[in-house]
Amino acid sequence: MKFQTFALQLLFACFLVLQSLPASSCSCPGPYDTVFCAAAGPYQHIIYGKVLERTHPSYARVAVFENIHLTIPYDTIAMMGQDGINCGESLDRLSVGAEYVLALFEEPADGPDTFLLGGCSQNFYPIEGGMVQGQITPGIRDIRYETLRDNIEGLLGCTLANHSFVSEANRWNRRTGWISILTGNGRLYTEIYRFQDTIHRNGQVYRRLWATEDPDLQGWEYTGLAFREEPPGKVYRYWELQQGEELAYDFTAEEGEEIDFGDPNDNFIVHQIDFIQLSDGSSRKRMLVSLARRAPSWTDYWIEGIGSERSPFNPHEAFIFDFYTDLLCYYQNEELLHVTDAANDPEGCYQVIVATQEKSITLNWAVSPNPINNQLNLSFDQPIPHALHLRLLNQLGQEVGERRLPAFTERTSWEVAGLAPGLYFVELQVEGQVVEAKKVVKQR
Numbered sequence: 001m002k003f004q005t006f007a008l009q010l011l012f013a014c015f016l017v018l019q020s021l022p023a024s025s026c027s028c029p030g031p032y033d034t035v036f037c038a039a040a041g042p043y044q045h046i047i048y049g050k051v052l053e054r055t056h057p058s059y060a061r062v063a064v065f066e067n068i069h070l071t072i073p074y075d076t077i078a079m080m081g082q083d084g085i086n087c088g089e090s091l092d093r094l095s096v097g098a099e100y101v102l103a104l105f106e107e108p109a110d111g112p113d114t115f116l117l118g119g120c121s122q123n124f125y126p127i128e129g130g131m132v133q134g135q136i137t138p139g140i141r142d143i144r145y146e147t148l149r150d151n152i153e154g155l156l157g158c159t160l161a162n163h164s165f166v167s168e169a170n171r172w173n174r175r176t177g178w179i180s181i182l183t184g185n186g187r188l189y190t191e192i193y194r195f196q197d198t199i200h201r202n203g204q205v206y207r208r209l210w211a212t213e214d215p216d217l218q219g220w221e222y223t224g225l226a227f228r229e230e231p232p233g234k235v236y237r238y239w240e241l242q243q244g245e246e247l248a249y250d251f252t253a254e255e256g257e258e259i260d261f262g263d264p265n266d267n268f269i270v271h272q273i274d275f276i277q278l279s280d281g282s283s284r285k286r287m288l289v290s291l292a293r294r295a296p297s298w299t300d301y302w303i304e305g306i307g308s309e310r311s312p313f314n315p316h317e318a319f320i321f322d323f324y325t326d327l328l329c330y331y332q333n334e335e336l337l338h339v340t341d342a343a344n345d346p347e348g349c350y351q352v353i354v355a356t357q358e359k360s361i362t363l364n365w366a367v368s369p370n371p372i373n374n375q376l377n378l379s380f381d382q383p384i385p386h387a388l389h390l391r392l393l394n395q396l397g398q399e400v401g402e403r404r405l406p407a408f409t410e411r412t413s414w415e416v417a418g419l420a421p422g423l424y425f426v427e428l429q430v431e432g433q434v435v436e437a438k439k440v441v442k443q444r
């Protein structure tokens with residue numbers, strides 16, 4: 001209750017404050033002056049207009065009465081479908097002559113049917129009697145246009161800045177790697193993640209995830225993953241290799257509720273919900289979760305806007321045996337807001353740990369190709385006088401196949417045509433001890 005009261009007070013205060021934010025012009029090629037949702041940056045375009053004519057069900061010609069940021073250099077704007085994104089489909093409910101408000105905004109708002117959405121089709125809200133109809137932000141509905149116009153940037157700063165997972169303002173430092181139980185050798189290192197730029201897939205707009213190991217934040221590489229948020233608290237992941245979307249987080253679940261990932265074995269159950277305070281004084285919702293079909297003693301924390309405290313971009317990885325992954329630190333606008341137990345203190349936000357043990361058995365092996373289609377090939381550069389045990393695990397750590405190989409094995413092949421597309425781990429054991437696990441991706 002105290003948190004809700006504080007949030008309402010903060011929201012009211014933001015109504016009284018206007019922020020001055022930069023704007024940039026946007027235009028797209030085509031037969032019409034097209035306003036494309038992805039062309040607008042955060043806090044950019046709030047447009048008040050009227051439908052002039054409808055020349056096709058998918059687009060309409062509209063007049064602009066007012067553009068708050070004055071960044072679209074056209075007297076008329078045509079909304080039309082392009083590259084699978086139909087920015088005008090919700091114009092169907094606006095007749096010729098109807099007045100409306102249109103918001104183009106890249107960051108998703110924190111509530112259902114909100115005025116400011118990251119997609120295209122739900123950005124139109126009709127005006128009746130001077131009132132913008134619909135839920136503008138959580139708890140605020142049917143607001144007068146003048147009030148919205150005069151306070152919109154303050155509203156954005158309150159409702160979106162601190163709790164959005166898919167935001168270019170966020171940065172994560174995660175520790176990952178491996179330590180061989182057999183040899184004592186291994187390497188744990190820090191991967192740094194952030195979101196940058198967008199892609200359009202299957203009618204949705206996603207923000208791409210980039211990573212680097214450089215503590216100076218150089219040399220970023222695209223991970224092949226992209227994410228979007230759907231109010232009031234769901235995060236979806238798009239994987240380029242699979243060309244499909246899957247649920248990553250659902251912060252709308254209540255205590256005792258099961259979060260449905262499409263397969264009962266993948267589902268999580270929520271054990272506890274509370275709030276934690278970040279270093280800037282803000283509060284975030286936190287959920288204690290575990291796999292619904294496993295012992296609840298193995299748990300993970302999810303923090304709204306941050307994600308899993310073990311594996312922020314694939315929370316199922318937190319429940320894989322023998323897989324090292326821990327979130328170290330979370331930043332927003334390069335301000336350190338959260339330090340996990342794995343980091344212990346700010347000095348632990350970047351770690352590289354190389355473990356070596358003299359006179360240990362070395363076993364160099366490789367998996368190819370990666371990604372795989374129908375056959376997995378394994379080679380061993382220095383065969384050892386020990387029998388080998390291979391296990392193939394899915395992303396939940398469940399065994400989906402195994403192979404036993406004799407001592408001095410140099411190479412082998414493994415038919416995997418029957419496996420579903422996705423992420424897998426090839427785990428190598430020697431004398432009952434796990435040596436290492438390698439990631440592989442199964443394509444369609």
